[in-house]
Amino acid sequence: PAGAGSRSAAVADFNGDGVADLATGNAYADSVSVLLGNGDGTFRLPQTFAAGRVPWSVVAADFNGDGAPDLALANAGSFNDPANTVSVLLGNGDGTFQAPQSYVAGTRPQCVVAADFNRDGILDLATANSGGAAVLLGNGDGTFQAMRSFSAGSSPSAIAAADFTGDGVPDLAVANYGGFG
Template sequence: MTRTSIGLLRVAAIFLFLSAIPDRALTQTVSFIARGDFKVGTHPHWMAASDFNGDGRPDLATANSDSNNVSVLLGNGDGTFQAAPTLVAGSRPESVAVGDINRDGVPDLAVANSGSSDVSVLLGNGDGSFQAARAFAVAGTTAAAVADLDGDGRPALAMAHAGVVSVLLGNGDGTFQAARAFATAGTSPHSITVADLNGDGRPDLAVANVGSLQTPGQIPGNVSVLLGNGDGTFQEARTFDGGTTPAAVSVADLNGDGRPDLAVANFGSIGSTAQPGNAAVLLGNGDGSFQSAGFFVT
């Protein structure tokens, strides 16, 4: 599988989650207008949405791994977007996350750079433009999330890379403390999300580990769950079978029982163990554990 197809399928994971919702949960037919294409940098690997200029219209940001930048597309409110300016990030940006990192009420960007082994933080100006990136060291990071992980009201960063999650607690001014690593018990993490998975009011982490079925070595992927202690530290990871090559994970109550569930997008594999992509749903037990996955063809 080429880097291009991996990047495109990561973005397509957003749409795979629609297939994971049971038919009974849909009250009306879902349809789409003809697609519109908008130019960004080279090999976009991840996309995030927010209102970057405060006009009430959703905007987009893409992490472009081969052009080493981030594209920001301001929305017109009708599904179309203005031409995208590019923002300099680190080397090989793989993921972009949005949060109010310096607590000024304006969305900021955190970009995971696998090539330069750091995270670029770009503080927003509130008009759709951003300040120059500031880098914080995180080895080989491939996925990013922004959330308050220790309950101090300051956004922190959770960065997935090389079998671990690195947590950088925030100072509340756009800077961060040194990273602390927690093992994920997975190979090649591609996506990370933050949610309360066991109902204790503390943020937990779910990580999609793609494995290496598409390369020599044939290591299957999984989903790692790290329950939070509420102080920015996490318990030992538990792993769950989310399919052959989990590329993205999202959290929602998919069956209406009040418990968070996991939706996982798998982009399949090639070679001797070739398998098609699919979407997996792991229903939650409410204690941070999950039932066996149900799979849906996409």
Template sequence: STTIGVLLNAGDGTFLAITTYTTSNGPWRIALVDVNIDTKPDIVVANRDASNVGVFLNAGSGTFSGQITYTTGSSSFPDALAVADIDSDNLPDIVVGLQSSGQIGILLNAGSGTFGAVTAYTAGVSPEGMAVADVNGDSKPDVIASGNNVNSVTVLLHC
């Protein structure tokens, strides 16, 4: 598949016709968050088979711009996705689980809804589930990842 769909609520318990947007190959995980701080939710999608992350900026009135892609590394297969302010600059950053390498990738928000290159950290599992929360009480977001077919969870503490 190379599309995602948006169904707008008609306000009466029904939805308007689907609007599709073209992604890279294999859209796997999706998140809605205001990445460019304009008060409108944008779409972030992990395109597993294309080894990239796509961002669709909200253009208003329920429409989105075309996809802007950011590579996650050759054959990295981003399987997990979270969006959180990792570097405490009040801008949401992208966190992806890189299934093939057993790493967590961080793409820092450079402002205006654009992102820098991925920085990868060893996870110890092939991440397929992920969450971001302050688990050690230091007011910094930590990354928690779980993998497929392993009996372990990885916690990356933000130092």
């Protein structure tokens, strides 16, 4: 078992041994678990690191350019007390992570993706949240600028980044939950 309420997973080589490892966002434990791969399809026992409140989505990428994968988690919080943040945990390259740094990312962010949205060679973050979408431009050292908000339909719940228009710039696609009925 990875962690209580695992809602999403990301794959990267967190300890630099050439074997795929797994990270899970644990919504019921306010944490992220890292399971280092053994190379035979099995994993070691999870190491757990603090994250934000109710991490709903996790993405792995190198946000500070040191060659080690880092983690970003969309922290939805609870319905009565939303977290409104993304937590970034910088990887140490040995399967461990530094303490999380939090950035405001809109109301109840549900999903997070990483891409270079402004083509400066630095990874950025985007979230789908109950108020739309938010983009946080990366500074290249593992920190991020204040969010920029965008309208994204009714109740965005998932977000994906790809070059949908063929112009070489990542675009965003947002899935909208839209409520019941």
